[in-house]
Amino acid sequence: MKRNPMGSRVADGLGLAYVGAVYVFLLLPIVIIVLMSLNAGEFLTFPPQGISLRWFGTLFANEAFMRAIGTSLKIAAIATVCSTVIGVTGALYVVRYSTRFREGLRMLLMLPLMLPEILTAIALLFFLYASGIGTKTMFGLVIGHVLVTLPYVFTNVASTLYNQDASLEQAARSLGASPLRAFVRVTLPLIKSGIITGALFAFVISFDLFNMSLLLKGIGMTTLPLQLFDYLRWDFDPTAAAVSTVSILLTLAVVIVIDRTVGLRSLRFG
Amino acid sequence: MSAAVMPVPGSVAAPQRRPQPLSRRAFWLIVPALLLIGVFLVLPYLNIVSMSLRPPAVGAPYGQGFTLGNYATQLTDSYLLGVLGDTLLLGLTTVPICLLLGYPVAFHLARTKSRWGSLLYVLVLSPLLVGVVVRSFGWLILLSGNGVINRTLIDIGLIETGLQLMNNRLGVTIALVHVFLPFMILPLVGVIQAIDPTLEQAARSLGASRLKVFWRLILPLSWPGIQAGTILVFVLTLSAYVTPVMLGGAQVKTMSVLVVQNLIDNFQWPVGAAQALVLAFCGMAAVFVYARISGLFTKGIQ
Numbered sequence: 001m002k003r004n005p006m007g008s009r010v011a012d013g014l015g016l017a018y019v020g021a022v023y024v025f026l027l028l029p030i031v032i033i034v035l036m037s038l039n040a041g042e043f044l045t046f047p048p049q050g051i052s053l054r055w056f057g058t059l060f061a062n063e064a065f066m067r068a069i070g071t072s073l074k075i076a077a078i079a080t081v082c083s084t085v086i087g088v089t090g091a092l093y094v095v096r097y098s099t100r101f102r103e104g105l106r107m108l109l110m111l112p113l114m115l116p117e118i119l120t121a122i123a124l125l126f127f128l129y130a131s132g133i134g135t136k137t138m139f140g141l142v143i144g145h146v147l148v149t150l151p152y153v154f155t156n157v158a159s160t161l162y163n164q165d166a167s168l169e170q171a172a173r174s175l176g177a178s179p180l181r182a183f184v185r186v187t188l189p190l191i192k193s194g195i196i197t198g199a200l201f202a203f204v205i206s207f208d209l210f211n212m213s214l215l216l217k218g219i220g221m222t223t224l225p226l227q228l229f230d231y232l233r234w235d236f237d238p239t240a241a242a243v244s245t246v247s248i249l250l251t252l253a254v255v256i257v258i259d260r261t262v263g264l265r266s267l268r269f270g
Numbered sequence: 271m272s273a274a275v276m277p278v279p280g281s282v283a284a285p286q287r288r289p290q291p292l293s294r295r296a297f298w299l300i301v302p303a304l305l306l307i308g309v310f311l312v313l314p315y316l317n318i319v320s321m322s323l324r325p326p327a328v329g330a331p332y333g334q335g336f337t338l339g340n341y342a343t344q345l346t347d348s349y350l351l352g353v354l355g356d357t358l359l360l361g362l363t364t365v366p367i368c369l370l371l372g373y374p375v376a377f378h379l380a381r382t383k384s385r386w387g388s389l390l391y392v393l394v395l396s397p398l399l400v401g402v403v404v405r406s407f408g409w410l411i412l413l414s415g416n417g418v419i420n421r422t423l424i425d426i427g428l429i430e431t432g433l434q435l436m437n438n439r440l441g442v443t444i445a446l447v448h449v450f451l452p453f454m455i456l457p458l459v460g461v462i463q464a465i466d467p468t469l470e471q472a473a474r475s476l477g478a479s480r481l482k483v484f485w486r487l488i489l490p491l492s493w494p495g496i497q498a499g500t501i502l503v504f505v506l507t508l509s510a511y512v513t514p515v516m517l518g519g520a521q522v523k524t525m526s527v528l529v530v531q532n533l534i535d536n537f538q539w540p541v542g543a544a545q546a547l548v549l550a551f552c553g554m555a556a557v558f559v560y561a562r563i564s565g566l567f568t569k570g571i572q
Contacts, residue, residue: 011480019378022371023390026397026451029408032418036411044411046418090303097296109303112311116509116553118526119318120311122533122546126321127314129331143310150306179295208401210512215533225403229512232407241411244404251399255392264388264395 030248037241044238055238056245065243068227075138075213075223076206079145084199086146087153092187094154095161096169106158113151120147121215128216135218144212149205153198160194193262200254207250322543331539340544350528350545357525358552360439360514361507364446368454368503369496371447376458376495377488381467394459398452406516409445410436413517437519445513450506454499461495462488497564501557508553525549 032046040050059065087109094105112120121144128140135141168190172182210225217226224247231240258264322340327333344350379390397405412418413435420432435441465488473483511526518524525545532542 008480015374016378019374022375022451023393025371025448026393029405029412029448030396030400032411033404033408046411046421086302086306089299093296093299093303097299105300108307111307114505115311115315116505116550118509118511118530119546119550120314122529122542123314123318124310125533126539126543127310127317130317130321143306146306147311150303154303204399208399208404210402214511214530225401228407229403229516232403232410232516236410240407244407247404248400251396255395255399259388259392264391 033241033244034248036238037245039238039241042237044236044241055242058239059242059246062239064222065224065227065231065239068222068224069243069246071221072207072224075142075145076203078138078142079149079206080199080203082142082146083149083153083202084195087150087198087202088157088191088195090150091154091157091161092183095158096166109154110151112147117148117209118211118215120144121212124212125215135216137218138221141213141216141218141221144216145206145209148209148212149202152201152205153195156198156201157191157194160191164190197258197262200258204251204254208247318543318547321540322547324540324543326538326540331537333540340540341548343541344545344548353523353528354525354548354552356523357508357549358556360442360446360524361504361553361556363439363443364450364507365500365504367443367447368451369500372451372454372499373458373496376455377462379455380459380462394452394455397448398456402449402512403516405449406445406513409441409448409517413441413444436517437521439518439522441517442514442522445517446507446510449510449513450503453502453506457498457502458492458495461492461498465491493564497561501560504556504560505553508549 035048036044036046037055038051038053039045039048040052040054041048090105090109094102094109098105124140124144124147125135128134133139164187169182169186172186173179177185208225209223210229213223213226214229217223222230224243228240228243231243255264320336321332323336323338324332325335325337325339344354375394379387379394382390384390410417414420415432415434415436417435419435420429423429424432435444469487469491470483473487474480478486509526510524511530514522514524514527518527526549529542529546529549532538532545
């Protein structure tokens with residue numbers, strides 16, 4: 001019956017060291033990129049030869065990268081608005097009104113997350129051509145981004161809706177509020193956190209989406225991940241690290257906003 | 271029965287039944303989602319099957335009529351079968367590594383009371399939120415011939431010449447594990463958090479060793495999370511494109527790389543469609559077999 005406290009402390013220490021090593025592994029490539037982007041030298045050398053922001057200067061002078069960042073921001077903004085509207089209304093229906101088909105509908109809205117993104121992109125590419133829509137406009141690209149981001153909005157909003165008492169809305173209704181008024185004045189403020197988290201999550205995911213953009217981009221159109229991917233085929237210099245750092249900083253900003261407004265633990269995943 | 275069904279368990283069914291028309295009017299709420307998924311997901315997936323049955327053509331995406339030739343080629347050509355096997359093997363190596371690295375982290379994250387808990391959660395999430403191209407680029411810097419790891423090892427005198435860390439399966443596997451590890455950890459955290467810690471304490475106070483508590487209690491209870499995580503990582507690995515291209519070079523060809531090559535470079539849509547579907551089918555078959563086996567396993571340990 002007697003336990004060995006010494007041995008268990010050693011086991012604890014080993015366990016913590018192992019877990020710590022995995023955390024380091026997770027962070028390593030991201031830290032390395034940021035360090036490399038601050039390198040004053042000509043090449044991606046380690047350790048960095050002095051610290052400088054010169055590669056960010058090169059990046060801001062690089063028209064192709066700046067245009068790609070603009071396109072990525074635009075598409076992410078449009079896709080986020082669309083998937084937020086569709087995700088919120090969908091979650092409202094599934095959680096509050098659906099009766100017989102609730103589980104089926106939930107599965108349907110989560111479907112894009114469960115299917116391999118590249119297969120969905122291929123299917124969508126063929127479909128755009130078969131239906132005559134083609135890839136001359138941004139339409140197909142935006143649809144692809146909305147599909148991928150929808151499950152993240154849906155699951156975040158649905159889980160906050162489940163945690164809210166539906167009788168609050170019913171109380172407002174029984175006191176004479178119209179359905180729209182009851183929703184805007186009662187339900188919306190209650191599920192605000194889920195909507196914010198879902199929308200921010202959708203924005204970051206869309207900004208970094210690769211496979212969809214690779215197959216569905218129009219001619220002459222490029223997004224930041226595509227531009228970076230192309231750039232790395234020919235060049236291997238700290239400009240690439242600088243543009244990656246910009247994308248990492250964007251993610252960090254979103255994570256901080258989520259943490260400050262609703263707390264990171266409220267983030268729903270799948 | 272009707273619209274009065276509550277999602278919240280504690281709430282008592284409302285005495286005055288909501289009038290039916292409201293829930294019928296509410297149906298419009300789900301219409302945008304149904305349209306989006308119906309038209310731009312379900313129809314395209316049906317369409318891809320018909321595309322895979324088209325004969326290839328020159329100068330056009332596909333020819334007239336229908337054929338099974340694309341499937342026949344994929345399933346008889348030894349090179350193509352080799353690529354398919356390599357892709358499945360990549361999935362079969364990435365999944366157990368992700369599980370071995372991810373499970374302790376998930377357990378730590380689920381049980382930690384440290385005020386850094388939130389920060390550690392971000393750390394696990396961060397690779398998920400930073401794009402796959404950026405993360406693979408990070409590994410490129412670390413693993414390349416003149417990269418950070420080789421430089422460091424040479425500088426401290428452990429090796430004389432650089433190790434071949436990328437443009438091979440090793441590099442691809444390392445980067446894939448990094449890219450998909452969050453998808454293993456996050457489902458596990460949820461499941462482990464739901465296991466009541468007092469169960470563990472009870473087992474311990476009754477004299478069970480730590481190992482026994484883990485094997486008899488924690489592992490069976492966290493099995494749904496393990497299942498979700500492993501399936502997710504397996505499917506994601508099979509369809510990964512960016513990482514194999516960036517870290518595998520010409521040496522590591524996976525099915526996704528081949529498919530994209532057929533679609534974009536060679537303009538051979540029917541061939542690409544058939545290959546993508548064969549890969550998807552193999553993935554689903556593997557998941558099905560796994561779910562059966564692991565179902566038997568849980569029955570065995572409970």
